[in-house]
Amino acid sequence: MKPEDIHLTDWLRILVGEVPISFYLEAVLRVVFIYLLLLACMRLMGTRMGSVLTRNEMVAMVSLAAANGVALMAPDRGLVPVVVVAAIIVGYQRLIAWWALRSKKFESVVLDDVxxxxxxxxxxxxxxxxxxxxxxxxxxxxxxxxxxxxxxxxxxxxxxxxxxxxxxxxxxxxxxxxxxxxxxxxxxxxxxxxxxxxxxxxxxxxxxxxxxxxxxxxxxxxxxxxxxxx
The missing domain is CATH 3.30.240.20 (bsu07140 like domains)
Structure with missing residues (x-):
């Protein structure tokens, strides 16, 4: 968008944006899809994701949020990349949990210690x-x-x-x-x-x-x- 196209009185642009009205129906479908995807990811990452998070788990949640945010708002972005990113994050979390159970030193380094x-x-x-x-x-x-x-x-x-x-x-x-x-x-x-x-x-x-x-x-x-x- 060019600077001359921005006007403070252009309420239609400010409130609705420059996407067709049909995109709002698509946005609802995107929200439902990503919401269910996040629920599935949290379940796969374990029950701890519903309690106080470690730094590692916090990074995973922020990464999921960052991957999903763009797909929710940008009509030119598909949902498949979000699924790929979510699969990588879930796989990483499960690998960390598996390795931490087998190595006290690794658990202390990655997940911190008491x-x-x-x-x-x-x-x-x-x-x-x-x-x-x-x-x-x-x-x-x-x-x-x-x-x-x-x-x-x-x-x-x-x-x-x-x-x-x-x-x-x-x-x-x-x-x-x-x-x-x-x-x-x-x-x-x-x-x-x-x-x-x-x-x-x-x-x-x-x-x-x-x-x-x-x-x-x-x-x-x-x-x-x-x-x-x-």
Whole structure:
């Protein structure tokens, strides 16, 4: 289309486009075909495609969407290429799943692996770095699980799918408060543990009569807060 053919008042072109009206009936048939094709592809790729997706599965879904989008809107594009692309993607996904079952190393490389983000009430900063997660993002995830101090958490994992699993101690443990500092009144309600201080960066606990003045032996930071219960 030439620039001189574009007019802001040309509502017929803006709303209907430059295709014959008969193409809209064809578009309905295309949508139905591609919808059924996508359902078949998701079924062939396994039940996980209906849950939280791994990066590999997300790439497959985006590729399917990209292949289908053009065929839906362009009358000069046929549907057979879409079927070919879908067959390649489904075959690739099934091959990846088959190989991952037989090779733990391959599964770890392609589908990622489980990472420990919190261990015995302490943040695993190397795990956070590997997961490209900030400290505040991790604390927000824990608060969503009703965690108010790190001492409550025995383990927190990031699964291969990117989802989080949090396992709690059966008995209350002292730890670093993870309530926002902006909510000072709520933080003040937490029971302070006398003689226990938590590193404000990683949650490492130390027993001391006074606020420690040295660096944390785990992370090297020098920010200490009173350990809390509950």
């Amino acid at each position: 990472r420990i983000l919190v261990q015995d009430g302490r943040l695993q900063l190397n795990g956070l770095q590997a997961s490209v997660l900030s400290r505040e993002q991790m604390l927000a995830k824990l608060r969503q699980e009703s965690v108010r101090n790190l001492g409550m958490v025995q383990r927190a994992y990031q699964e291969a799918s990117g989802d989080f699993s949090v396992l709690m101690f059966t008995e209350p443990q002292p730890g670093l408060s993870i309530l926002p500092t902006e909510d000072a009144a709520f933080r003040d309600e937490q029971q302070k543990v006398e003689g226990q201080f938590a590193c404000g960066s990683c949650g490492h606990l130390e027993s001391n009569a006074q606020v420690p003045t040295h660096q944390c032996t785990r992370c090297g930071e020098q920010e200490w807060q009173p350990a809390v219960l509950g």
